[in-house]
Amino acid sequence: MIEEKFDAIVIGAGMSGNAAAYTMASRGMKVLQLERGEYPGSKNVQGAIMYADMLEKIIPDFREDAPLERHAVEQRFWMMDDTSHTGMHYRSDDFNEAMPNRYTIIRAQFDKWFSRKVREAGATVLCETTVTELAHDTKGKVIGVRTDRAGDVIFADVVVLAEGVNGLLGTRAGLREMPKPETVALAVKEMHFLPEEVIGERFGLKGNEGCVIEAAGTISRGMTGLAFLYTNRESISLGIGCLVSDFASTTESPYALLDAFKRHPSVRPLIAGSEVKEYTAHLIPEGGYKAIPQLFGDGWVVVGDAAQLNNAVHREGSNLAMTSGRIAGEAIFQINSRGDPMTKENLALYKTMLDNSFVVKDLMKYKDMPVLLHTHSRHFFMTYPQLMSLAAQNFMRVDGTPKIEKEKATTAAFIKARSRWGLVSDAVRLAFAWR
Amino acid sequence: MTIAVAELRVEDKLFLNRYLVDAGGPHIKVRPHEKPSPNLIALTRVCPAKCYELNDKGQVEITADGCMECGTCRVLCEASGEIEWNYPRGGFGVLFKFG
Numbered sequence A: 001m002i003e004e005k006f007d008a009i010v011i012g013a014g015m016s017g018n019a020a021a022y023t024m025a026s027r028g029m030k031v032l033q034l035e036r037g038e039y040p041g042s043k044n045v046q047g048a049i050m051y052a053d054m055l056e057k058i059i060p061d062f063r064e065d066a067p068l069e070r071h072a073v074e075q076r077f078w079m080m081d082d083t084s085h086t087g088m089h090y091r092s093d094d095f096n097e098a099m100p101n102r103y104t105i106i107r108a109q110f111d112k113w114f115s116r117k118v119r120e121a122g123a124t125v126l127c128e129t130t131v132t133e134l135a136h137d138t139k140g141k142v143i144g145v146r147t148d149r150a151g152d153v154i155f156a157d158v159v160v161l162a163e164g165v166n167g168l169l170g171t172r173a174g175l176r177e178m179p180k181p182e183t184v185a186l187a188v189k190e191m192h193f194l195p196e197e198v199i200g201e202r203f204g205l206k207g208n209e210g211c212v213i214e215a216a217g218t219i220s221r222g223m224t225g226l227a228f229l230y231t232n233r234e235s236i237s238l239g240i241g242c243l244v245s246d247f248a249s250t251t252e253s254p255y256a257l258l259d260a261f262k263r264h265p266s267v268r269p270l271i272a273g274s275e276v277k278e279y280t281a282h283l284i285p286e287g288g289y290k291a292i293p294q295l296f297g298d299g300w301v302v303v304g305d306a307a308q309l310n311n312a313v314h315r316e317g318s319n320l321a322m323t324s325g326r327i328a329g330e331a332i333f334q335i336n337s338r339g340d341p342m343t344k345e346n347l348a349l350y351k352t353m354l355d356n357s358f359v360v361k362d363l364m365k366y367k368d369m370p371v372l373l374h375t376h377s378r379h380f381f382m383t384y385p386q387l388m389s390l391a392a393q394n395f396m397r398v399d400g401t402p403k404i405e406k407e408k409a410t411t412a413a414f415i416k417a418r419s420r421w422g423l424v425s426d427a428v429r430l431a432f433a434w435r
Numbered sequence B: 001m002t003i004a005v006a007e008l009r010v011e012d013k014l015f016l017n018r019y020l021v022d023a024g025g026p027h028i029k030v031r032p033h034e035k036p037s038p039n040l041i042a043l044t045r046v047c048p049a050k051c052y053e054l055n056d057k058g059q060v061e062i063t064a065d066g067c068m069e070c071g072t073c074r075v076l077c078e079a080s081g082e083i084e085w086n087y088p089r090g091g092f093g094v095l096f097k098f099g
């Protein structure tokens, strides 16, 4: 099929693959990118909030033609029990800046746009091509890939594995472990279409302003999980995700969870009358810092979700993916322009550069969070939301009970549910993990 | 006033999606077994596309046509050898319009 040899092959045209391919191609390297989907984005799912800064570092003038939906001016966090939510809202007109900080996007459209930029930068992009295997030389160095198209090995100096969370190729080649049930979440999502004005009215938004809701509580039925609702221009992205290990032990159905979230009295009015146009499912890496695998070796590097570079605490993945792709591309370009070989020693540069970026620093900060949330999921996702609701309701209902008695009742409920020691230790554990 | 939110069965949800099914080349297979493991049984509830079902002999079967290629079943059952998991051929399988 392809006889020539490439400077680099990038597997996957998602956020990380596009960033890597763009970075190398725009610096004049000869790049081949392979994507199994019919078009870039056809296999990809995201919430989706996209962070401007990380894209700006790759394509500074992206706002000119990237398909962006709304910029977020308001963020809500909801602790939900079955009939109520206790919320924190932050809204600021400061987010209506000339170059907004966060946008909602629709991945299929965004990935197509990003891929067009990659082609314009000079890379060869082949879709509908599944890479089936990494090719090695006798010493074990990765020297290229095999695909499901006719033809033999396609050769390259270095292969960038940007294959996403499932990471089939890397795990089968023994470069890293398979994702484990307790380090990945399964998320399901729906796209609800509504007229632009209706979305504006329901969320109090004008023009391209957007609102972001993240929700936790009894909606995940004691499993470690989170739901989200993001406004796009004329649709609402809405989904829920929980750890795969929790799904397996509870045997809850993800679609039943999603439907219950939609029926929740706090959510229902926001999506009433909408037309659902798509139902998707995808995994999210949740293992954090401790799950980061070996990132480089002879003739290869791994970026994005395939390397578990995902900040589950802050629901950030695409920006870590784009940044790790860009950094891998820059490191490879440096080695390439010195005329050095793509050995393990030389490619260690990628890890050094990544360790110095926010990607690894952020994951390091929350390194104890995944395990804490996992082992204490019932308290954080069932007990506390219910207690919060009770406390808030107790506070708001005016019924002739003296306030001092109300406070006592609330405190007693917390202690009854979790014991004094339990409350203190949960708070301490959370504080330490958050630190 | 009650506000209606369209409620759909999984089958109807999947109907919204676009697929290019590789007829005759299913990308996921369940190995023949006598008694399914707890994880394999869990898939009949946990697979977001409801691809897994128990047959009347109490064994788990898969129809991968509606598969969204999420990988959940791979994470739960590949290591034990109960299922064989691959991506569909390039271009085939689910084709998200929005994602």
Ligand SMILES: Cc1cc2nc3c(=O)[nH]c(=O)nc-3n(C[C@H](O)[C@H](O)[C@H](O)COP(=O)(O)OP(=O)(O)OC[C@H]3O[C@@H](n4cnc5c(N)ncnc54)[C@H](O)[C@@H]3O)c2cc1C
Pocket: A011, A012, A013, A014, A015, A016, A017, A034, A035, A036, A037, A040, A041, A043, A044, A045, A046, A047, A048, A049, A050, A051, A129, A130, A131, A132, A162, A163, A164, A165, A168, A169, A187, A188, A189, A239, A241, A282, A283, A284, A303, A304, A305, A306, A310, A315, A316, A317, A318, A319, A321, B087
């Ligand atoms: C429901 C959900 C909500 C999310 N919300 C957010 C959010 O709001 N903000 C945020 O920043 N992040 C979010 N994330 C995370 C974010 O989507 C990921 O971190 C990001 O997409 C990772 O990019 P990637 O390039 O590493 O992988 P992907 O985007 O998954 O791309 C991998 C690509 O590789 C291709 N591929 C795989 N194997 C092969 C092969 N063998 N041959 C050829 N091609 C192959 C795939 O088809 C795909 O195009 C969310 C994720 C989910 C599932």
Ligand code: SF4
Pocket: A281, B028, B046, B047, B048, B049, B050, B051, B064, B066, B067, B068, B069, B070, B071, B072, B073, B074
């Ligand atoms: S990959 Fe996901 S959607 Fe497909 S069969 Fe497995 S669990 Fe179901």
